[in-house]
Amino acid sequence: MFHKIKFPGCVNQLERIVSFQRELLNFACSSSASLPITESQLKTEFGDEIGEWLWDKLWTKRKSSKKAQSKLHKALEKLIRYIERHSTMSAKIMDAFDHDIQFHKHLNDSNFNFKYRRELSLTVQKVVKALLTVFYTDLLASGFPSVIHGQSQKFNRDEFISSFWSANSKLAVCPACDRPRSPKVDNKVYSDADHFFPKSIYPFLSVHYANLVPLCLDCNRSMKGDRDPIDDPSKEPLVNTFHPYTNSAISQVDVIVSRDQVGKRQVRIEDKAGMPSRRVASLNRVFKLEKQWLDHLDYVVKSTVEDVIEFRRRLTRVSASNFVVKNTDYFAQL
Numbered sequence: 001m002f003h004k005i006k007f008p009g010c011v012n013q014l015e016r017i018v019s020f021q022r023e024l025l026n027f028a029c030s031s032s033a034s035l036p037i038t039e040s041q042l043k044t045e046f047g048d049e050i051g052e053w054l055w056d057k058l059w060t061k062r063k064s065s066k067k068a069q070s071k072l073h074k075a076l077e078k079l080i081r082y083i084e085r086h087s088t089m090s091a092k093i094m095d096a097f098d099h100d101i102q103f104h105k106h107l108n109d110s111n112f113n114f115k116y117r118r119e120l121s122l123t124v125q126k127v128v129k130a131l132l133t134v135f136y137t138d139l140l141a142s143g144f145p146s147v148i149h150g151q152s153q154k155f156n157r158d159e160f161i162s163s164f165w166s167a168n169s170k171l172a173v174c175p176a177c178d179r180p181r182s183p184k185v186d187n188k189v190y191s192d193a194d195h196f197f198p199k200s201i202y203p204f205l206s207v208h209y210a211n212l213v214p215l216c217l218d219c220n221r222s223m224k225g226d227r228d229p230i231d232d233p234s235k236e237p238l239v240n241t242f243h244p245y246t247n248s249a250i251s252q253v254d255v256i257v258s259r260d261q262v263g264k265r266q267v268r269i270e271d272k273a274g275m276p277s278r279r280v281a282s283l284n285r286v287f288k289l290e291k292q293w294l295d296h297l298d299y300v301v302k303s304t305v306e307d308v309i310e311f312r313r314r315l316t317r318v319s320a321s322n323f324v325v326k327n328t329d330y331f332a333q334l
């Protein structure tokens, strides 16, 4: 990630939401979960208030009287069913979760590796991913009740985005690409909440405060998408990646604008620590910064040249018309 950014003021709320996510995962992995899931089972596990709210989230609101299972319900059932058949995986899943959510404390640790990818089989990854992804898409989008995050009003994704921009009010650009930041309409900034480590590859980080960054719509949807900032998970993955919040690129790189041998403009990002640099290569691979900035530079130079030509044309026209006016005045005096 390029620009230096500050953590939003809602870190504490998000930490509590991660704790609740852990409770839900632990419930699905425990022997106390049984199918079908019932409201009383949830109330016993999470308390009356959270149990009632969660029960409501397990059903879709349909106009017809018949309710249908929500995606969260299906994902929760799938994991419970899997653990019923493979109970030994339970401890492994929880150990990997507890390990991976500490990633932000190991950014300088060359030995750190995400256990989700290294130690869980693809089948386990799939059932876990379904639950934790929908935890973000459905629950953070619609919001969590106060009893979970501790704030008086509802907390949801828009609250996170608003909290981020309040903490970073002086940053006028997108933290990743340097384009103007997303527009603000009625005090709401229309940014996407990007997962720096994509939730499709690192679902344990789907609501982690150190993994969520509001980016411009172009960055999140067109440029970055699900691209993994880690180039090689087996070789010191974290120390070879610029990270938002605590290890941004801006003070560690030089951006060099020059011309090549045939006079063509070029933009290069060079690591002050020396090249070749895996972290610079990843920055370019994920956000295509050199290409984006070269395209923008070409556009600015082209439009500036066009503006100068147009200005000169207008100036010539004005000078000519002044000449006509002067001559008309002269003839009027005769």
Ligand SMILES: [Zn+2]
Pocket (backbone or CB within 6 Å): 174, 175, 176, 177, 178, 179, 215, 216, 217, 218, 219, 220
């Ligand atoms: Zn951007």
